[in-house]
Amino acid sequence: MCRSPGAAEAQAAVNGEDGLYSGRHQWSELLFGAGDLHSPDELVKQTGGVVVTDSRNVYDRLVTEVMVIKGAEKRTSIELLAIKQSQLYTNVELRWVHSEAQLANSLTKQGGQREYDLFHKMNHQWRLVEDPTMMSAKRRKELGLAPLEHKEFAMRSAASGWKKAHQVGIVVLLQLYLHSASSFKGDRPFPKEAQGVSLPGLVTSADDMKFVG
Numbered sequence: 001m002c003r004s005p006g007a008a009e010a011q012a013a014v015n016g017e018d019g020l021y022s023g024r025h026q027w028s029e030l031l032f033g034a035g036d037l038h039s040p041d042e043l044v045k046q047t048g049g050v051v052v053t054d055s056r057n058v059y060d061r062l063v064t065e066v067m068v069i070k071g072a073e074k075r076t077s078i079e080l081l082a083i084k085q086s087q088l089y090t091n092v093e094l095r096w097v098h099s100e101a102q103l104a105n106s107l108t109k110q111g112g113q114r115e116y117d118l119f120h121k122m123n124h125q126w127r128l129v130e131d132p133t134m135m136s137a138k139r140r141k142e143l144g145l146a147p148l149e150h151k152e153f154a155m156r157s158a159a160s161g162w163k164k165a166h167q168v169g170i171v172v173l174l175q176l177y178l179h180s181a182s183s184f185k186g187d188r189p190f191p192k193e194a195q196g197v198s199l200p201g202l203v204t205s206a207d208d209m210k211f212v213g
Helices: 005-032 040-044 056-062 074-089 114-121 137-142 151-184
Strands: 050-053 093-096 197-199 202-204 209-211
Touching (some): 005 050
Parallel strands (some): 050 093
Antiparallel strands (some): 202 209
């Protein structure tokens, strides 16, 4: 029986890694032979394995070099030692993804078919989203990021769009200023020679504004 959501996530991770160990062992046998039955870890190591979790609790406990048994749920930490052992002896990797990038959600949550639908649309392929800031799915939605979109690429695109919008804003202000100045002098409303404004990397006119470079 699980006493908390964190304990449930820990048990799921341990059970998943246990099945992963068995699968890696069998696959290595098919590729490299039976190996030494007294040292199964050596055979398992020849096939890579990754444990993917969306639990910060599980990830934070296992990402450290040395795991310390402390906190309110010591039994949970003891269970996670099985994964820590596999990290040391079979080189299993640990990855964290936000909840909407966790394909297993379709197996454990009611109404969680969105991940599987996306998996089907992607021709049964999936992406492990790399995000050093570990941004939650809710925060990603607020920033307009797709579930499997890498944050750095999206932020670069947003910054590029902001830069262009900022340049357009500068041009509009300059044109308004020129228009006001010409009207104050009693000249024609918008002199032809004042319609072009040059900025670094940008060429604009009153009728058509195009980005160059």
